[in-house]
Amino acid sequence: MAFTRPTGKHRRPSRAVRSGANVAGIATLTMGGVVAGFAAPAIAAADEAHRTEDTGLTQAIVMSDAISGNVDAQAQTQRSAADEASVRQQAEKDAKQRASEAKKRADEAQRKADAERAEKERAAREEERKRLNLFVIPIDGSYxxxxxxxxxxxxxxxxxxxxxxxxxxxxxxxxxxxGTIVEAGWGGAYGNNIVIKMNDGTYTQYGHLSSIGVSVGDTVTAGQQIGLSGATGNVTGPHLHFEARTAPTYGSDIDPVAYLRSHGVSL
Incomplete structure (x- = not known):
């Protein structure tokens, strides 16, 4: 006698139950001897169907695992790429920072160098100005x-x-x-004499020299030797006759002591 599972509101029998029921029915027929030759192929088909169903589930699980692995690999690759990009960006930022700091140091060094050069140039100009405007006594230690x-x-x-x-x-x-030498030679009563046009436009004269060491057109600086004192011309003894003038000619004289003092010479 065959048994069947009640239906109705109950849930539909599972595939495994249905397969079992079919097998049971086939077994009953076999026991009756009617379809003994048919039972074996039917059971084999049922088993094959069951194995096929199980294989499909297994394939789905394997595919799911493979997809999950690919997603993880892609995520790891993206993370690695992001990390590399972050490291590269940080390196670029650090390089820019170092370059900026190096430029600042270079600019500061250049500024200091320019300032030092400007100061040296200013000092040189000042020294030249002093040299050009410097005045001294014509004979050291004299009176x-x-x-x-x-x-x-x-x-x-x-x-x-x-x-x-x-x-x-x-x-x-x-x-x-x-100044510049405008006369160097014999000057009559002055004997051997030299006349210099000074850089400020005035003139100075040196008379009664025993020798002359410059020529017309030469430029001279304060304190430069131009000759040696003597007693040539209209004199009673050796000495230096010194004049300050507003022009190179006789008769344009001004007070020589006041002239020297106005240029910082103490007498």
């Missing part, structure tokens, strides 16, 4: 032995047009300041 405008019949004008500095023959005579 005025005959003052300006002293009266005497020794001079054709009746008075001294310059000052005399005490000096033995052969004493070094210096240019009192920077």
């Amino acid at each position: 005025v032995s005959t003052p300006y405008k002293a009266s005497s019949g020794l001079w054709s004008s009746g008075s001294h047009t310059g000052v005399d500095f005490h000096a033995e023959s052969g004493t070094s005579v210096h240019a009192v300041g920077a």
